[in-house]
Amino acid sequence: xxxxxxxxxxxxxxxxxxxxxxxxxxxxxxxxxxxxxxxxxxxxxxxxxxxxxxxxxxxxxxxxxxxxxxxxxxxxxxxxxxxxxxxxxxxxxxxxxxxxxxxxxxxxxxxxxxxxxxxxxxxxxxxxxxxxxxxxxxxxxxxxxxxxxxxxxxxxxxxxxxxxxxxxxxxxxxxxxxxxxxxxxxxxxxxxxxxxxxxxxxxxxxxxxxxxxxxxxxxxxxxxxxxxxxxxxxxxxxxxxxxxxxxxxxxxxxxxxxxxxxxxxxxxxxxxxxxxxxxxxxxxxxxxxxxxxxxxxxxxxxxxxxxxxxxxxxxxxxxxxxxxxxxxxxxxx
Amino acid sequence: xxxxxxxxxxxxxxxxxxxxxxxxxxxxxxxxxxxxxxxxxxxxxxxxxxxxxxxxxxxxxxxxxxxxxxxxxxxxxxxxxxxxxxxxxxxxxxxxxxxxxxxxxxxxxxxxxxxxxxxxxxxxxxxxxxxxxxxxxxxxxxxxxxxxxxxxxxxxxxxxxxxxxxxxxxxxxxxxxxxxxxxxxxxxxxxxxxxxxxxxxxxxxxxxxxxxxxxxxxxxxxxxxxxxxxxxxxxxxxxxxxxxxxxxxxxxxxxxxxxxxxxxxxxxxxxxxxxxxxxxxxxxxxxxxxxxxxxxxxxxxxxxxxxxxxxxxxxxxxxxxxxxxxxxx
Numbered sequence: 001x002x003x004x005x006x007x008x009x010x011x012x013x014x015x016x017x018x019x020x021x022x023x024x025x026x027x028x029x030x031x032x033x034x035x036x037x038x039x040x041x042x043x044x045x046x047x048x049x050x051x052x053x054x055x056x057x058x059x060x061x062x063x064x065x066x067x068x069x070x071x072x073x074x075x076x077x078x079x080x081x082x083x084x085x086x087x088x089x090x091x092x093x094x095x096x097x098x099x100x101x102x103x104x105x106x107x108x109x110x111x112x113x114x115x116x117x118x119x120x121x122x123x124x125x126x127x128x129x130x131x132x133x134x135x136x137x138x139x140x141x142x143x144x145x146x147x148x149x150x151x152x153x154x155x156x157x158x159x160x161x162x163x164x165x166x167x168x169x170x171x172x173x174x175x176x177x178x179x180x181x182x183x184x185x186x187x188x189x190x191x192x193x194x195x196x197x198x199x200x201x202x203x204x205x206x207x208x209x210x211x212x213x214x215x216x217x218x219x220x221x222x223x224x225x226x227x228x229x230x231x232x233x234x235x236x237x238x239x240x241x242x243x244x245x246x247x248x249x250x251x252x253x254x255x256x257x258x259x260x261x262x263x264x265x266x267x268x269x270x271x272x273x274x275x276x277x278x279x280x281x282x283x284x285x286x287x288x289x290x291x292x293x294x295x296x297x298x299x300x301x302x303x304x305x306x307x308x309x310x311x312x313x314x315x316x317x318x319x320x321x322x323x324x325x326x327x328x329x330x331x332x333x
Numbered sequence: 334x335x336x337x338x339x340x341x342x343x344x345x346x347x348x349x350x351x352x353x354x355x356x357x358x359x360x361x362x363x364x365x366x367x368x369x370x371x372x373x374x375x376x377x378x379x380x381x382x383x384x385x386x387x388x389x390x391x392x393x394x395x396x397x398x399x400x401x402x403x404x405x406x407x408x409x410x411x412x413x414x415x416x417x418x419x420x421x422x423x424x425x426x427x428x429x430x431x432x433x434x435x436x437x438x439x440x441x442x443x444x445x446x447x448x449x450x451x452x453x454x455x456x457x458x459x460x461x462x463x464x465x466x467x468x469x470x471x472x473x474x475x476x477x478x479x480x481x482x483x484x485x486x487x488x489x490x491x492x493x494x495x496x497x498x499x500x501x502x503x504x505x506x507x508x509x510x511x512x513x514x515x516x517x518x519x520x521x522x523x524x525x526x527x528x529x530x531x532x533x534x535x536x537x538x539x540x541x542x543x544x545x546x547x548x549x550x551x552x553x554x555x556x557x558x559x560x561x562x563x564x565x566x567x568x569x570x571x572x573x574x575x576x577x578x579x580x581x582x583x584x585x586x587x588x589x590x591x592x593x594x595x596x597x598x599x600x601x602x603x604x605x606x607x608x609x610x611x612x613x614x615x616x617x618x619x620x621x622x623x624x625x626x627x628x629x630x631x632x633x634x635x636x637x638x639x640x641x642x643x644x645x646x647x648x649x650x651x652x653x654x655x656x657x658x659x660x661x662x
Contacts, residue, residue: 124646126642128399133587133639134635136631136638137635139631140632140634141628142628252459252462295465295469296470298466299462299463299470305458309449
């Protein structure tokens with residue numbers, strides 16, 4: 001069987017199908033919510049949905065970097081907890097200006113990423129367990145800041161990161177657009193992005209072709225820590241007080257977001273993650289606005305995660321069809 | 334004499350010394366309140382169900398996969414049992430349904446991992462989220478109180494008994510550990526578990542039906558978690574708990590990986606899990622008695638886990654050696 005350029009360039013039906021399916025699903029969900037609740041997607045609730053999407057998509061993008069390089073992170077939500085409390089502590093107890101506090105918190109979140117990254121890349125610790133351990137240390141040190149009490153944010157300037165508006169659009173949405181825009185540009189248009197994907201595909205060949213694999217892994221974990229710190233700050237500022245367990249429950253949602261993106265675009269990528277984050281956030285928020293209990297949102301998210309994983313398997317079968325039969329047999333063995 | 338010392342101080346026994354060290358440190362710091370037989374019974378009582386919950390996960394991790402669904406399996410079992418028991422059926426019937434619900438979760442994750450070849454971590458995250466949501470939905474988020482009737486069950490009266498300072502639940506944990514140790518060390522099945530952990534492809538090509546072994550592993554894992562959930566429901570909480578909490582998750586993985594330091598160096602095993610369950614209970618109990626900050630418990634557990642993983646990684650690398658490896662590896 002000859003593979004001519006036309007077959008290679010032509011996007012197969014299996015490749016386009018998920019994009020169509022998920023777009024239709026997203027529109028369908030919005031329409032259903034709109035019919036059931038006339039108040040859904042009014043100008044005020046659009047911003048609250050976008051706010052939620054900003055929180056989830058930033059954390060999920062951090063996770064995307066780590067999944068792209070073929071590692072798994074179980075610590076990002078715990079780092080987010082710690083960073084959020086650190087942010088409140090810096091402003092209220094230390095009295096630092098909010099802008100500097102934001103910068104310091106991002107550095108703080110990045111430091112946990114540095115620790116995991118060095119342990120996983122240089123010392124070759126297994127990624128899942130190491131991230132759980134580092135995450136638990138981060139979570140424990142969150143209690144050192146808050147002393148196991150709420151840190152209340154009284155002044156408007158302290159909550160500004162969640163509530164300030166630039167041209168009537170809330171600040172988190174601007175931050176999401178700028179940060180994720182930069183991430184998208186790096187991953188899709190620059191050499192660094194190619195390096196991430198090649199490390200994920202095969203670290204050995206990446207190393208042999210002259211990529212500093214350890215550095216890429218450390219950068220990915222740093223980005224994971226920094227981006228989830230944004231989520232921690234948004235969610236704590238939004239609720240008006242700093243608590244250690246604020247971002248504890250975002251883990252399944254972020255994994256759903258990344259894997260939905262993977263299912264749609266056939267690779268873990270930034271735009272896919274944003275799409276996935278929008279889908280899961282709209283479902284969760286829509287169900288919350290219908291005053292359904294929160295756990296139904298969790299259940300639906302878990303089901304979507306499983307469906308997304310199933311659809312991402314379609315890619316595998318699709319590729320197999322394109323490879324000549326003798327070769328695919330060898331690969332199977 | 335020298336030989337005796339050498340056998341005594343082998344790396345395989347390091348976890349026993351850690352246990353003795355932790356115990357002695359708290360004996361000195363906290364005084365008689367810590368080493369009274371009442372408190373020791375308490376520590377063992379806490380470590381029993383914790384160890385039972387993690388036996389199955391130990392095997393799953395030993396075979397190179399992960400299972401993070403165990404706290405949710407426990408809570409689903411707990412809620413199902415409480416709901417059915419309160420609805421008026423017998424405790425045995427309720428227990429069967431409760432464990433059945435837990436087993437169903439294990440079966441789903443096994444199907445996702447074996448049939449659909451999902452990443453074990455991701456599929457168990459999905460299963461645990463769904464199972465946790467189901468557990469909460471049974472009561473709508475509140476605990477189901479069983480205080481008035483839980484003490485009529487057989488398991489309750491069994492767990493109340495003591496033999497010397499040893500509570501019955503701890504003895505049950507030891508018995509289960511002994512059975513599982515026999516399976517893991519003396520049977521072909523046990524050898525397959527560790528072989529799959531080292532090289533799944535080689536085991537498959539040798540003609541072993543790996544999918545059957547994986548299926549059994551996930552079912553055993555769910556069974557252990559469900560049984561532990563039942564024990565917690567009846568004896569510790571005396572209520573159906575919808576959220577068993579993140580502490581189980583963290584404690585669990587700390588235990589499994591600390592356990593890899595004992596007996597089979599660098600490989601997770603059941604006896605090691607039991608010993609590290611006692612260590613963790615000692616740690617929690619002792620730090621609480623000293624009035625230490627909550628964060629200290631969390632921090633020390635995290636550091637213990639990191640140390641455990643570090644030792645396992647280094648010993649494994651030492652055993653495999655570096656011949657034929659690239660600089661990156």
